[in-house]
Amino acid sequence: MYKENNADKKNRFLSALHNFYNRITRGFKGFINRFKDSSTPTKISHIIMGYGNIARRQIIKGLLFFLIEVSFLLIMIFSPEINSTPIGGKAIINFFTLGTEEGNIFTPTDNSMLMLLFGILTFGIIAMFYAVYITNIKSSYKADLDIRKGGHASTFKEDIASLLDERFHVAMLTPAIIGIVIFTLLPTIFMIFIAFTNFDSLHPAGQVLFDWVGLKNFTDIFSGQGEISVRFLPVLGWTLLWAFFATFTNYIGGILLALLINKKGVKYKKFWRTIFIITIALPQFISLLTMRKLLSEYGPINSFLVNSGIINSPIEFLANANNAWVARFTIITINIWIGIPFTMLMTSGILMNIPKDLYEAAQLDGATKKQAFFHITVPYILFITTPYLITSFIGNITNFNVIYLLTGGAPTVSGYIAGETDLLVTWLYKLTIDQSDYNIGSVVGILTFIITATATLLTYRRSKSYREEDAFQ
Amino acid sequence: MITTIKNKGAKPIKYKSVKASNRISLILSYTALTILAIIWMYPILWIILNAFRTEYNSSNQLIGIVVSHYFPKAVGLDNFKYLFTQTLFPRWFLNTLFVSSITFVLSTMLTLSVAYVMSKLKFKLRKTFLNIAIILGLFPGFMSMIAIYYILKALNLTQTLFALILVYSAGAGLGFYVAKGFFDIIPNSLIESSRLDGATNSQIFTKIVLPLSKPIIIYTALLAFIGPWMDFIFARVILGETNTHLHTVAVGLYYMMYGEYIDSNVFTTFAAGCVVVAIPIVTLFLLMQKYYIEGVTAGAVKG
Numbered sequence A: 001m002y003k004e005n006n007a008d009k010k011n012r013f014l015s016a017l018h019n020f021y022n023r024i025t026r027g028f029k030g031f032i033n034r035f036k037d038s039s040t041p042t043k044i045s046h047i048i049m050g051y052g053n054i055a056r057r058q059i060i061k062g063l064l065f066f067l068i069e070v071s072f073l074l075i076m077i078f079s080p081e082i083n084s085t086p087i088g089g090k091a092i093i094n095f096f097t098l099g100t101e102e103g104n105i106f107t108p109t110d111n112s113m114l115m116l117l118f119g120i121l122t123f124g125i126i127a128m129f130y131a132v133y134i135t136n137i138k139s140s141y142k143a144d145l146d147i148r149k150g151g152h153a154s155t156f157k158e159d160i161a162s163l164l165d166e167r168f169h170v171a172m173l174t175p176a177i178i179g180i181v182i183f184t185l186l187p188t189i190f191m192i193f194i195a196f197t198n199f200d201s202l203h204p205a206g207q208v209l210f211d212w213v214g215l216k217n218f219t220d221i222f223s224g225q226g227e228i229s230v231r232f233l234p235v236l237g238w239t240l241l242w243a244f245f246a247t248f249t250n251y252i253g254g255i256l257l258a259l260l261i262n263k264k265g266v267k268y269k270k271f272w273r274t275i276f277i278i279t280i281a282l283p284q285f286i287s288l289l290t291m292r293k294l295l296s297e298y299g300p301i302n303s304f305l306v307n308s309g310i311i312n313s314p315i316e317f318l319a320n321a322n323n324a325w326v327a328r329f330t331i332i333t334i335n336i337w338i339g340i341p342f343t344m345l346m347t348s349g350i351l352m353n354i355p356k357d358l359y360e361a362a363q364l365d366g367a368t369k370k371q372a373f374f375h376i377t378v379p380y381i382l383f384i385t386t387p388y389l390i391t392s393f394i395g396n397i398t399n400f401n402v403i404y405l406l407t408g409g410a411p412t413v414s415g416y417i418a419g420e421t422d423l424l425v426t427w428l429y430k431l432t433i434d435q436s437d438y439n440i441g442s443v444v445g446i447l448t449f450i451i452t453a454t455a456t457l458l459t460y461r462r463s464k465s466y467r468e469e470d471a472f473q
Numbered sequence B: 001m002i003t004t005i006k007n008k009g010a011k012p013i014k015y016k017s018v019k020a021s022n023r024i025s026l027i028l029s030y031t032a033l034t035i036l037a038i039i040w041m042y043p044i045l046w047i048i049l050n051a052f053r054t055e056y057n058s059s060n061q062l063i064g065i066v067v068s069h070y071f072p073k074a075v076g077l078d079n080f081k082y083l084f085t086q087t088l089f090p091r092w093f094l095n096t097l098f099v100s101s102i103t104f105v106l107s108t109m110l111t112l113s114v115a116y117v118m119s120k121l122k123f124k125l126r127k128t129f130l131n132i133a134i135i136l137g138l139f140p141g142f143m144s145m146i147a148i149y150y151i152l153k154a155l156n157l158t159q160t161l162f163a164l165i166l167v168y169s170a171g172a173g174l175g176f177y178v179a180k181g182f183f184d185i186i187p188n189s190l191i192e193s194s195r196l197d198g199a200t201n202s203q204i205f206t207k208i209v210l211p212l213s214k215p216i217i218i219y220t221a222l223l224a225f226i227g228p229w230m231d232f233i234f235a236r237v238i239l240g241e242t243n244t245h246l247h248t249v250a251v252g253l254y255y256m257m258y259g260e261y262i263d264s265n266v267f268t269t270f271a272a273g274c275v276v277v278a279i280p281i282v283t284l285f286l287l288m289q290k291y292y293i294e295g296v297t298a299g300a301v302k303g
Helices: A006-037 A040-045 A051-055 A059-078 A089-097 A112-148 A156-163 A168-194 A216-222 A227-261 A269-281 A284-294 A300-307 A324-353 A356-364 A369-397 A400-406 A424-434 A438-459 B015-051 B078-086 B089-120 B126-137 B141-154 B161-174 B177-185 B188-196 B201-212 B214-230 B233-239 B249-258 B264-287 B289-302
Strands: none
Touching (some): A040 A112, A051 A112, A112 B141, A168 A438, A168 B141, A227 A269, A284 A324, A284 B015, A424 A438, A438 B141, B089 B161, B089 B201, B089 B214, B089 B264, B126 B161, B161 B214, B214 B289, B249 B264
16 A cells, blocks of 8 residues: 655645645736736726726626625724624724723723624625625636627626526525624634633623634633643543544444344334334434433432332432442433434445445355355445444534433533533533623534544545545536 | 256255245244234334323223223213313424425425536536535534524524524425435436437426436435424424423423323323324325335435
């Protein structure tokens, strides 16, 4: 096998750097060349957006560009206020200061949180404006070229038509991208920045100013004191352990169950499958809260075990303060109940898709059923489901429902928020939603991301399905 | 009598003994399946039985959780009556139905359009978008909830069902992998030949690809519809804990059990609520099973 040596790595790094440099200079050169080559109206478009389009009677398009420029400039200059916090030019200053007005009974305190949020929003607006600005120049330049070739500048109707054809991807992606930017990208960036501030329960937004603290929240992990330093490693350890066991118990159990149901000669396959599918269809808050009640200290299962003399006193399955492993073991067991049907369903589909001629060929070669099973069925399932195994492992690292609804992190560790069964994500939830310690929560979120990203990079990018992602094209 | 047949070079197969061992292994299989089925049905049946349990305590209240006997001693519809007249459950149910009916239309459209573009159209920033989508998917989904909450507040939208619809639908563009896997399998030759016939990209998508994509449309729509019935986190944070009239079923029933006042007497009412929620969802799911399995298998194979 080919192994990358250090020289290769160095070369690869240099060529990546080279590519990056090329890309920037290419964009810059393109900009200059376009400017030199363009007609006077297009040149004016560099300053007054839409001028080139209007000069070519692309009135609607030109007006749109012009309006965007005007409103952008108005926002940047006059910085309109929402909740008495400005967006626009002032927001950029606020982004760096995070507020200066401590406030008294006459003036309210600057809201550092909104200042940060609107600062990021303003940077986003500038980036979007830049994209529109370049589009404006390109659009006017395209009209130049069209006319030079002896044609005409495209009409508004033609532009719309092109959105349904050669630029169909723009029409299809725009709504999705707007949604993603506002409700996923922007909030994620915001929370990443929060990790570098002291925005916590002692600095509630709008009452006390908070400020940038650099890497302090991260270095605090090593300080040996405080929630994050004491509880981080135990929570991380349990998260990984949980993800490992939850993934593999479900995986192996699900495959065994699928083999059992799909066994030759077993009748009423659909009936058996349906019994287990009901578990998938049942909303998790129902099944998990039911399990919690069933297994509670004075619940039916304990009552049955005590009454039938198997145990003397009730077992605290989900909150045994003396031994956290009782709750942990119980959670993983209940998760088997929750998760096996899903793997079973998936494996059933795969089992039915194994090409029959593989078995026929094996039979002709004199293979026994056992051999066929271990040399065809098992490898086939393993091969096909490896990507699933990876996504499932990552899914379990961030599996919120099972832990939160079953134990809520209990048994608790006195003095700390993270309990013995808290995962990184439930800890993050408690830190932000319950405790308002947003900065620590944010650090936990970033660390969770680093773990899931590492797991993904190590496996997913190497997997066939990513590298040959467009093999079908 | 033992008959043997000669297979080319293969071991002679002894029919009778195979039959006997088959029967034993079948009996074992049925036993295992029955035990497993009982384990899987036990909690579900327990909830159903409790929903119909109408035992009263000495102060003439519904008795709530009973540990001494699995099967109820008195059966009736009292819990449902209580649920629909004395709690806000009807309101929660309608809230959830409203949110999920709009969400599933919006999400399905967003998911399918992104999936199709990523699968079949070539454009400059395609790989960039794909990578950004993967990276964003790796952050814990609710890490950004605080920011979302304040963005909605700036838009004056917090604590309305409309906000919840926006939050559920807006992320749908990122969940395109399974549908993309499906579109990848549609042969490119089909699309190229339609292009030669003069079809535009939008016509190809709406008139040729979509009619072929019934399974994946149903799969995507099913998951999007069920989502709001299962979600617990976003509904709780965005609509606020105290606005009981805005709860969805998941939040409402959770607080019924683990709210500020833990009242174990409401357990049977909670059970009745679970049954009312579960019946339509499970039925829908079982009816659409075929498409669900197709989607899950496609997703697993493609990764």
